[in-house]
Amino acid sequence: MIEIKDLQKSYKMGSSQLHVLKGINFSVGEGELVAIMGSSGSGKSTLLNILGILDEADSGSYRLDNVAIKNLNETVASKYRNKFLGFVFQSFNLINYKNALDNVAMPLYYQGIKRTARYELAMQYLEKVGLASHAHHLPSELSGGQKQRVAIARALASNPKVLLADEPTGALDTKTSYEIMELIQGINDEGKTVLIVTHEPDIAAMCKRNVVLKDGVIIDDKLVEQVRAVTHV
Amino acid sequence: MFNIERWQEIFEAISKNKLRTFLTGISVASGIFILVILLGVGQGLQNGIEKQFERDAAGIIEVWSGTTTKEYKGLNPGRQIQFRNSDYELSVQKFGDGLDKKSATYNQWQGLVTYGKESGNYQYRGADADYQFIENATMIEGRWINANDVANTEKVGVIGLKMKQDLFKDKSPIGAEVTLNNINFKIVGVFSDPGGEREETRIYIPLTTMQKAFGAGDKVSVLFYTLKKKENYDQALAEAEKFEKELGAMLRSKNTIAPDDDSAIGVHNSVRDAKQFYDLNLYIRLFFWWVGICTIIAGVVGVSNIMLIIVKERTKEIGIRKALGAPPISIIGMILHESIFITTIAGFVGLLMSLLLLELAGPNIDSDFFLNPSVDFGTALTTLFLLVFAGALAGFFPAYRAAKIKPIVALRDE
Numbered sequence: 321m322i323e324i325k326d327l328q329k330s331y332k333m334g335s336s337q338l339h340v341l342k343g344i345n346f347s348v349g350e351g352e353l354v355a356i357m358g359s360s361g362s363g364k365s366t367l368l369n370i371l372g373i374l375d376e377a378d379s380g381s382y383r384l385d386n387v388a389i390k391n392l393n394e395t396v397a398s399k400y401r402n403k404f405l406g407f408v409f410q411s412f413n414l415i416n417y418k419n420a421l422d423n424v425a426m427p428l429y430y431q432g433i434k435r436t437a438r439y440e441l442a443m444q445y446l447e448k449v450g451l452a453s454h455a456h457h458l459p460s461e462l463s464g465g466q467k468q469r470v471a472i473a474r475a476l477a478s479n480p481k482v483l484l485a486d487e488p489t490g491a492l493d494t495k496t497s498y499e500i501m502e503l504i505q506g507i508n509d510e511g512k513t514v515l516i517v518t519h520e521p522d523i524a525a526m527c528k529r530n531v532v533l534k535d536g537v538i539i540d541d542k543l544v545e546q547v548r549a550v551t552h553v
Numbered sequence: 554m555f556n557i558e559r560w561q562e563i564f565e566a567i568s569k570n571k572l573r574t575f576l577t578g579i580s581v582a583s584g585i586f587i588l589v590i591l592l593g594v595g596q597g598l599q600n601g602i603e604k605q606f607e608r609d610a611a612g613i614i615e616v617w618s619g620t621t622t623k624e625y626k627g628l629n630p631g632r633q634i635q636f637r638n639s640d641y642e643l644s645v646q647k648f649g650d651g652l653d654k655k656s657a658t659y660n661q662w663q664g665l666v667t668y669g670k671e672s673g674n675y676q677y678r679g680a681d682a683d684y685q686f687i688e689n690a691t692m693i694e695g696r697w698i699n700a701n702d703v704a705n706t707e708k709v710g711v712i713g714l715k716m717k718q719d720l721f722k723d724k725s726p727i728g729a730e731v732t733l734n735n736i737n738f739k740i741v742g743v744f745s746d747p748g749g750e751r752e753e754t755r756i757y758i759p760l761t762t763m764q765k766a767f768g769a770g771d772k773v774s775v776l777f778y779t780l781k782k783k784e785n786y787d788q789a790l791a792e793a794e795k796f797e798k799e800l801g802a803m804l805r806s807k808n809t810i811a812p813d814d815d816s817a818i819g820v821h822n823s824v825r826d827a828k829q830f831y832d833l834n835l836y837i838r839l840f841f842w843w844v845g846i847c848t849i850i851a852g853v854v855g856v857s858n859i860m861l862i863i864v865k866e867r868t869k870e871i872g873i874r875k876a877l878g879a880p881p882i883s884i885i886g887m888i889l890h891e892s893i894f895i896t897t898i899a900g901f902v903g904l905l906m907s908l909l910l911l912e913l914a915g916p917n918i919d920s921d922f923f924l925n926p927s928v929d930f931g932t933a934l935t936t937l938f939l940l941v942f943a944g945a946l947a948g949f950f951p952a953y954r955a956a957k958i959k960p961i962v963a964l965r966d967e
Contacts, residue, residue, distance in 0.1 A: 374876060374961045394957065395880040402878020413873045413964060417569040430878040435561065478878065 321482060321513050322348040322371060327380035329366055340366045341377070342536035348482075348515065353508040353546070355524035356517045358533035365486060367533065368517045372405055372484045373397045385481050402430050406475030410487035412467040414459040420446060420470045421455040427478035445473040449503060465496035472503060476512075483507065485516045489523055501526045502549035522547075563891045573866075574895055577859050581896045582903030584852030584940060588845055589907035589933050595841025597915070597926030599834055604747060604924055612789060612824035613687055614797060616776040616804065619819060625811035634808055634817050638764075638771040643807065644778075644800055651796065653781045656681035657773040659763050666756060668720045668731045675716055676755045677733055679763025687777045688746060695727045695742030698759050702741075706761040710738040713753030714745045733758070736766050786828065793824035845936075852940050857947030860892055864951035871955045872963025881956035888952040889945055896944045900937040908933070 329341040340363045348354055358364045369375035370382065373389055382389045384404055392400065406427075407413075414423050425442035433441070446452045449469040459467055468488060475483055485504065489497035501523060508514045508528075516527060524530050525547045532540035567574050618634040641657040657680075664677040685697040693714060702709050710733065717726050726740040738758060746752040764770060778800075780792055797820050802812060810817045864871075871884055908928065915926045955963070 369961050372876070374964075375959060394875075395882065398875055398878050398880045401876060407876050409964070413869070413876070415870050415873055417566070422565070426874070427877040429558065429562065430874075430880075430883070432558075435558065474877070 321350045321352075321385060322346070322515075323381075323383040324371075325381045327367075327370065327377045327382065329363075329370065329375075329377050340536055341370075344380070344533075344536075344538060346531065346538060346541075348513060350513055351508070351511050353505070353514045353528040354516070355527035355530045356515060356533060357519060357521075357524050357530055359519065362533040363536045364517045364519075364533045368484055368486050368515065371482075371515065372407060373401050398430075402427060402478055404481045406478060406480035406483045408468070408471050408475050408483065408485035408488045410490040412459070412464075412471045412491075414467055414470060414474075416459050419456050419458050420451060420462065420473075423459070423470055424474045424477050427474060431478060442473075442477055445477045446470070448476070449473045463496075464492050465499060468492065468496075468500050469503065472500070472507075476507065481513060483512055483514045485514065487517055487519075489518070489520065497523065498549045498552045505546075505549055559886065559890060562887065563894060566887075566891060567895070573863060577856075577863070577892070577895050578899035578902070580855045580859060581852070581899040581940065581944070582906070584848065584855060585900045585903030585933075585937055586907045588848045588852065588936055589904060589928050590910065591841060591844055591848060592932065593907070593911040593915070593926040593928045594923075595837060595844075596928060597918070597923045598841075599837050600924040600926075601922040602833060602837065612779060612793060612827050614778045614780070614793060614800075614823070615821040616778075616800065617774065617819050618808075619816045621810055621814055621817040623811040623814045623817075625814070626809055628809060632817075634810065636773045636776065636804075638773060640804055640807060641773055641776055644776065644803065647803060648778075648796060648800065651780055651792070652778055654683040654686045654777075654779045656684040656687055656777045657760060658684065658775050658777065659760055659769055659772060660774045661763075661767065664734050664756070666716070666720065666731055666733050668726075668729060671720045673716075673719055677763075678755060678757055679760035679769075680757050681760055684757065684777065685744070687779060688744075688748070688752070690744040690746045693743045693745050694725060695740070697742055697744070698757060703759040703761050706765050707759060708736065708738050708762055708766070709741045709758065711742040711744060711757045712740060713755050714743060715750050715753035716756065717743045719754075731756075734767070780824075790824050790828065793822050797822045849936060849939060849943075853943040853947065856896060856940065856944035860888075860944060860948035861951050863892070864888060864948070864955050868955055868958075868963050872958075872960045872965075875956075875960040876964065881953075884956035885949065885952045888955075889948055892948045893941060893945050896941045897937075900941055904933055904937055 324344055324346050327341055327344040330337050330339040332338075344367060356364045356367060366375065370377050373392065384400070387400070389400065415426070418426070421439060421442050424445055425438045428438040428441060443452060443455060446455050449472055451466060451469050451473070454462060454466060459470070462470065483504075488504070489500055492500060504514060504516070505526060516523065518524055525544060526549050527544065528546050529543050530540070531538055618636050621628070621630050621632045621634065624630055636657075638657070645652070645655060659679040661677050663674050666673060666675050680698065681703055682698055682700045685692075690697070695711070697711055698709065701707070710731065712720075712726065720726070720731070721729070726743060729740050730737050731740060732738070733756060738756075744753075760773070764772065778796070780789070780796060801818060801820050804818050805812055805814065808818070867888070874884060908930075911926050911928060918926070
């Protein structure tokens with residue numbers, strides 16, 4: 321599903337260069353649930369942004385679902401993001417003047433799906449995350465956990481190949497974090513490929529594979545015995 | 554451009570961001586409102602001044618006689634000059650081809666006019682049929698003196714509106730007999746004069762009747778001429794100055810006056826004043842255009858500012874939309890579509906409000922220098938579209954930049 325070879329990325333910080341990714345080789349198969357770990361500054365978020373076509377690598381190759389992601393213009397990039405990827409962010413990134421249902425329906429709008437069909441589909445995904453009753457609430461009327469559920473429903477709505485989550489539990493308390501992880505595990509159980517960036521070991525333990533980054537290189541990549549979140553809840 | 558899904562998306566954004574919409578709308582509407590009011594006031598001032606100078610604008614050449622101040626051909630200074638019919642006839646004979654309107658007049662300052670029990674002292678003046686146009690008088694009832702009246706020395710009179718109100722109150726004076734210094738005259742018309750009340754307290758009678766009935770013989774006091782219309786102002790002025798010079802020379806030589814004696818024969822050429830009138834009008838127009846253009850610029854800057862703030866405020870939303878798969882073109886389209894929609898609606902509201910105000914308040918303004926303020930609807934529409942276009946252009950650049958920035962940068966924006 322994801323194949324990257326010798327990925328390099330550096331940022332200009334004033335006059336000096338900051339080499340963030342120093343040659344990453346990494347592949348993810350369909351249906352995997354991968355945690356990308358590392359301390360802050362290790363390059364894990366940069367890697368996720370590149371995987372999410374939100375940012376571009378300086379060198380190296382990246383293939384997503386057998387499509388080369390290289391030198392895309394913004395229009396094509398946005399099309400690929402819409403078609404292949406679903407995003408979940410630490411700060412939820414819901415549009416605050418739209419209610420839960422509208423937020424979930426948004427990626428479908430950019431897929432060109434008609435209004436009625438769009439809302440029907442969005443409602444199905446809200447039901448899936450258990451928030452059908454809150455469909456007409458604004459983000460400001462939802463708790464953190466509920467907001468993240470809406471964000472997950474939104475990420476799933478476009479039926480992406482890969483779900484990318486950047487610290488999805490970073491702004492949540494432990495109990496809510498586990499509820500979110502339970503939801504993510506459920507999604508993975510249905511066969512969806514999921515990548516999670518996290519620095520919390522208990523969250524990583526709930527994934528099937530842990531990749532550890534340090535100073536821009538992968539220092540550890542191992543399959544783990546998955547801890548089911550439901551046992552904690 | 555007609556994409557129902559896009560419209561729904563925009564209406565949603567508008568209805569959920571009422572304050573933002575309201576503020577944008579207010580600034581656009583007030584900009585248009587002020588601009589149209591200014592243009593209307595400018596037009597009103599222009600109309601008022603035009604009316605004030607209406608008489609002069611026609612370009613009348615007036616000739617009167619006085620006393621000589623220079624010795625000439627053995628004649629002493631201090632001699633009183635009196636025009637006669639022959640002076641007038643000679644001028645018409647010589648310059649007739651170039652003249653448009655012409656009239657000789659004979660003026661008396663005080664005459665007792667009586668109708669029934671009402672009476673008063675009024676100025677009375679003998680004039681020809683053309684004099685109506687020279688005085689720029691408008692007939693309210695009846696007619697002016699005609700060529701027939703002059704030829705047959707008819708005892709008919711035309712009175713001013715003020716005089717009619719004094720003597721006749723609400724009755725129609727047409728056909729009524731009044732006495733002027735004990736001679737009966739039949740009233741054939743009532744006129745109003747842009748010169749105001751002073752000029753409306755006069756009675757005009759045929760010049761020939763005046764001379765005969767009041768013992769003036771062949772005396773005339775002031776001669777009036779207007780020249781045939783010319784292509785442009787400069788040509789008209791040149792022609793008028795030539796006429797003025799030749800006429801003066803002719804009358805001076807006929808009456809044995811020194812060629813440079815301006816007080817024996819005075820000529821007033823109001824074509825020269827018309828120049829000032831045209832200039833004044835031009836300056837007023839230029840001033841209000843300048844104010845208007847400044848207002849448009851202020852409006853454009855205001856709208857641009859709002860657009861910049863809107864785009865800034867929506868940077869994060871733009872990042873989210875891009876992460877969810879919005880292509881840059883749809884981001885630009887969304888922002889421009891919304892801004893054009895709001896500025897157009899708000900602009901129309903401002904336009905209608907200002908036109909309504911001009912329509913309602915305009916006729917109630919009573920001032921000598923302000924009349925009938927109005928705005929050409931086409932001009933108003935043009936300014937509106939200019940503002941909408943400028944707003945769209947001003948919105949385009951920040952929208953384009955926002956659509957170009959990487960989603961992660963936009964997402965980081967708090």
